[in-house]
Amino acid sequence: MKLICYLSLGSPSLEQSKINAQNYIDAGCDVVEVDFPAKDPYLDSPYIQSRMAEALASCDDYSEYMKTIEAIKAKNPNANFIVLTYENTIREIGISDFIDFCKRNHLKDIICVGxxxxxxxxxxxxxxxxxxxxxxxxLIPEEVEVAQNTNGFIYLQAKSGGKYHDEYKDLKSIIRHLREDVKISNPIYCGVGxxxxxxxxxxxxxxxxxxxxGSTVLKLQEKPTELKEKIVALKART
Incomplete structure (x- = not known):
């Protein structure tokens, strides 16, 4: 199973993000999730929103974020990445420019919010x-229907947050239902909490x-030794 660690790109700075990404990779993180900070990250937690705001206050030029990702990729050609972005951010960058950037850097997996x-x-x-x-x-039916037709991975909420399906009440039964009944063959990655x-x-x-x-590693980025130890401990259980 893959361990995917979220990197808040540009927070506190793009140069520091390069260092943080390297720490993630060196510690054994399988996939680094990098974001383009959104100007209206309405679906993210207050903590992530504050990180994105900090990043944009430091640099609001998305071309610099692209250069940073390219630098990280160049230094770690075998590392795997997922890109998180809001659709409004893609429109601001330019759809064609964003697609060209992804193709040029062999970035296939995209979380597109909106x-x-x-x-x-x-x-x-x-x-x-x-x-x-x-x-x-x-398991909102409309979301499950979209998941049946998507070409990418399924991002499945890992913990209930107090809301349960009438029949599938734990993560194992939910995943079994998606695999066996809904016939989803795409990768299922679990997050939130x-x-x-x-x-x-x-x-x-x-x-x-x-x-x-996510936040459990983000909050350790200024403590690289503890960060690496945390990732090693998490990776050991995969």
Whole structure:
């Protein structure tokens, strides 16, 4: 199972992001999730919103974010990445420029947030980029239907947050339902609330293909030794 660690690009600076990414990779993180900070990150937590705001206050030129990702990729050609971006950010960058950037750097997996401009998602898919779909723990039918037709991985909520499906009430039964009944063959990565080695072990036991870890590593970026130790401990349970 893959360990996916979230890197808040540009927070506190783009130069520091290069160092943080290297620490992630050196510690054994399988996939680095990098973001283009959004000017209106309405679906993110207040903590992530504050990180994105800090990044944009430091640099609001998206071409510099592209250069930073290219530098990280150049130094780590075998490392794997997932790109998180809002559709409005892609529109600001320019859809064609964003697609060219992804293709040039062999970035296939994209988390594209938003559904106000469906032409963005359509254009990404038509250019062979793999677009993820988020599915909540209580299995909203509309989300499951979209997941059936997506070409990218499924981002499955790992913990309930108090809402449960009438029949599938734990992560293992949810994943089994998506695999066996819904016939989803795309990778299923679980996130939201994953912060401890036991959480990672739970996701693995449930049959997922990967676990997303976010704020628990972000908050250690100024403590590189502790950061690496945390990633090693999380990775050990995959």
């Amino acid at each position: 559904n106000t401009h469906p032409e963005v998602r359509k254009e990404l898919i038509s250019n062979d980029l793999l677009i993820s779909t988020y599915v909540q723990y209580h 994953i912060s401890t080695p036991d959480d990672v072990a739970m996701v693995k036991a449930a049959g997922a293909d990967g676990a997303f870890v």
